[in-house]
Amino acid sequence: MSAARLLVVDDDRNLLELARARLRGANYDVAVAVDAEEAIQATTTVNFDLSIVDLRLADQDGMTLMERLRAVNPGMPVIILTGHASIESAVEAMKRGAYTYLTKPFDPRELVLQIERALESRKLASENLRLKGLLKEKYDFANIVAKSDKMQKVLAAVSQIALADSTVYIHGESGTGKELIAKAIHLASLRKDKPLVAINCAAIPETLLESELFGHEKGAFTGAVRSTKGLFSQAHEGTLFLDEIGDMPLSIQVKLLRALEQRQFYPVGSDKPVQIDVRVIVATKRDLAGEVKRGTFREDLFYRIHVIPLILPPLKDRVEDIPHLVDYLLKKICRQVKKNVIGLTPKAMHKLMRYDWPGNVRELENTLEYAVTMTQRNLITDDLILQTKGPVAPNAAPQRQLLPMLNQVKSLKETRAEFEKAYLVRLLENCNGKASRAAEIAGKYRADFYDLLKKHDIRAADYKKAH
Ligand SMILES: Nc1ncnc2c1ncn2[C@@H]1O[C@H](COP(=O)(O)OP(=O)(O)OP(=O)(O)O)[C@@H](O)[C@H]1O
Numbered sequence: 001m002s003a004a005r006l007l008v009v010d011d012d013r014n015l016l017e018l019a020r021a022r023l024r025g026a027n028y029d030v031a032v033a034v035d036a037e038e039a040i041q042a043t044t045t046v047n048f049d050l051s052i053v054d055l056r057l058a059d060q061d062g063m064t065l066m067e068r069l070r071a072v073n074p075g076m077p078v079i080i081l082t083g084h085a086s087i088e089s090a091v092e093a094m095k096r097g098a099y100t101y102l103t104k105p106f107d108p109r110e111l112v113l114q115i116e117r118a119l120e121s122r123k124l125a126s127e128n129l130r131l132k133g134l135l136k137e138k139y140d141f142a143n144i145v146a147k148s149d150k151m152q153k154v155l156a157a158v159s160q161i162a163l164a165d166s167t168v169y170i171h172g173e174s175g176t177g178k179e180l181i182a183k184a185i186h187l188a189s190l191r192k193d194k195p196l197v198a199i200n201c202a203a204i205p206e207t208l209l210e211s212e213l214f215g216h217e218k219g220a221f222t223g224a225v226r227s228t229k230g231l232f233s234q235a236h237e238g239t240l241f242l243d244e245i246g247d248m249p250l251s252i253q254v255k256l257l258r259a260l261e262q263r264q265f266y267p268v269g270s271d272k273p274v275q276i277d278v279r280v281i282v283a284t285k286r287d288l289a290g291e292v293k294r295g296t297f298r299e300d301l302f303y304r305i306h307v308i309p310l311i312l313p314p315l316k317d318r319v320e321d322i323p324h325l326v327d328y329l330l331k332k333i334c335r336q337v338k339k340n341v342i343g344l345t346p347k348a349m350h351k352l353m354r355y356d357w358p359g360n361v362r363e364l365e366n367t368l369e370y371a372v373t374m375t376q377r378n379l380i381t382d383d384l385i386l387q388t389k390g391p392v393a394p395n396a397a398p399q400r401q402l403l404p405m406l407n408q409v410k411s412l413k414e415t416r417a418e419f420e421k422a423y424l425v426r427l428l429e430n431c432n433g434k435a436s437r438a439a440e441i442a443g444k445y446r447a448d449f450y451d452l453l454k455k456h457d458i459r460a461a462d463y464k465k466a467h
């Protein structure tokens with residue numbers, strides 16, 4: 001840290017020289033002024049961290065000067081020196097905002113002690129201000145809808161942990177906003193002006209993941225024609241978001257653990273360690289504790305990353321968020337597709353409230369996007385929402401596909417089969433490829449449901465969101 005900058009104002013030049021020598025000896029950056037005008041002049045050009053003002057100056061009383069200085073530099077602590085043991089006016093000065101006073105002749109050690117205390121309290125005050133600003137920002141997380149108590153708690157935790165450098169572990173079902181929250185944490189942190197680098201561990205083959213994370217030297221493996229910086233290096237001084245960490249292969253887990261523990265890593269094919277200064281945020285929709293028990297996730301890594309857990313509740317557990325999300329998402333979608341839809345009919349809203357949203361906010365967003373695209377009016381009616389199967393069915397895509405089919409005049413059987421297939425696809429999309437869930441919604445036994453899938457040559461796993 002750079003030295004604190006102090007201004008000493010006294011009309012006694014000997015005292016000024018003495019104070020300057022002492023304070024420089026204590027590693028402060030010191031400027032002096034013999035009268036009020038000189039002091040004001042100095043304050044307008046330098047942003048002092050603290051000033052020390054004699055209560056009785058030749059051209060002005062110190063109290064007035066103190067007030068003028070603080071008008072120029074609000075929040076700067078002022079220590080008053082008083083030569084005549086006129087404690088009363090010193091006390092008056094404190095009432096008007098002086099940090100403290102010392103009587104002349106003062107003990108230099110006492111002066112340094114008071115300066116340190118004043119600087120510390122100023123630091124705390126500005127930290128407080130910053131925290132207050134952050135708290136306000138919590139409500140300014142403008143792109144996160146969080147009316148429910150559950151989500152309010154999540155956001156409160158986000159503002160609280162943002163400043164720390166500890167690893168954050170975000171757990172939540174698909175589409176609950178894990179990525180959104182990871183971004184919010186980065187933006188509320190002191191690293192916000194540095195990069196946020198994200199990687200989806202599920203989307204990258206094991207053989208590439210290591211060099212993707214840690215980089216590699218030229219010639220480290222076939223195809224490594226030049227050395228490459230890994231994501232850890234790209235995220236230097238910023239945040240690294242490891243999405244779907246549950247999908248990280250065991251071989252890479254060991255390397256990640258070592259990197260996090262030692263705060264350094266070796267690029268593939270290099271024996272020169274690289275130091276790490278990144279904040280790590282991980283996310284998963286899997287039950288990692290369970291994976292640890294099953295041996296598919298390293299226990300030591302789990303504890304290393306499970307420092308601050310944030311659990312995002314599924315949408316069905318916070319239905320009170322739905323109307324607000326609808327409001328927010330409708331506006332967002334209308335902007336994107338340049339349509340003006342003002343809202344939903346009560347019946348349509350009712351349908352949204354009763355559905356249980358296996359795909360959470362993302363599914364809600366998709367449902368609304370479909371409805372906005374399809375509606376001919378500026379209002380969304382319930383027939384455009386989750387159409388096919390009452391309150392717990394996916395939305396109306398099959399109908400959309402039915403229309404051209406009718407023009408082609410197909411047989412009823414053919415039409416029905418196509419409808420059925422489109423319905424199944426849409427349903428699986430909405431259930432994120434979970435066949436058992438889809439069967440339940442379709443009102444079929446699982447075995448029958450699988451038969452249906454087979455008939456249409458559909459693989460449930462293909463509809464698991466890659467994201
Ligand atoms: N509370 C919320 N307020 C506003 N939008 C939200 C909220 N939660 C999620 N969304 C939106 O829903 C979509 C899905 O969110 P996000 O991608 O963060 O979820 P995820 O948990 O990472 O999903 P997945 O597990 O499938 O990767 C995004 O478009 C996001 O902006």
Ligand SMILES: [Mg+2]
Nearest residue numbers: 178179243467
């Ligand atoms: Mg995600």
